Amino acid sequence: MSDAAHRLLDALLDSWDRNNTVLLNLLRALPEGGLEARAMADSPSVSEMFTHMHHERMVSVFEETPEFAGELRMVEPDRDRIALMLNESASRVRDAVKSRVETGRAxxxxxxxxxxxxxxxxxxxxxxxxxxxxxxKLAGRPVTDDQAGPLTWDVWRRKK
Ligand code: NI
Structure with a gap:
């Protein structure tokens, strides 16, 4: 790969890292009882949505790049465990994509x-x-815009 292609790949992988940081920031900013909140009675809980995102990443890696796949475990609705799991799946996705781009494999x-x-x-x-x-918000436990700014949008804009 050329230097320019490497720089472009680095920027794309950096965007993936930032996306995971934003997700973890949201997880950490959840108010007390936030993991159990749901929009409607039959909607998934916040905790279920976080684990669903992890699941989607792990299944994608398993299907597309099995050499980077990991074990899919049941996760308890616990903030620290969810954070660990999201870091694990983010890193598997990163490694899988990086490898396929660098080796030119589909x-x-x-x-x-x-x-x-x-x-x-x-x-x-x-x-x-x-x-x-x-x-x-519907559960009466909103993350305010003032809180969300530094945890989400600023993560994308910040220069390292
Ligand atoms: Ni989904």
Whole structure:
């Protein structure tokens, strides 16, 4: 790969890292009882949405790049355990995509380019991020815009 291609790959992987940081920041900012909040009686709880995002990452890695797959364990609705699990799946996705781009190999099942897996997961997690904030609001435990700014948007804008 050329230097320019490497720099581009680094920036894309950095965007994936930032996406995970934003998710973990939201997890840590949850008010007391926030993990149990749900938008409606038959909607998934906040805790279930976090574990669902982890599950989606792990299944994608298993299907597309089995050499990077890990064990999918049941996760208790506990903030620290969810954080550990999200870090693990973020790192598996990162390694899988990096490897396929660097070796010029396609994903096993889907995607025209390995980078599209990153884009899909960022889209998926942003979708659930909004749902989590809505569930918290409906449960009367909102994360305010003042709190959310430094934890989310600023993570994307910040220069290292
Ligand atoms: Ni989903």
């Amino acid at each position: 994903m096993n099942l889907n995607y025209d380019h390995p980078i599209l897996l990153l884009q899909l997961l960022i889209f998926h997690e942003s979708y659930h991020h909004g749902q989590i904030k809505l569930a918290l």
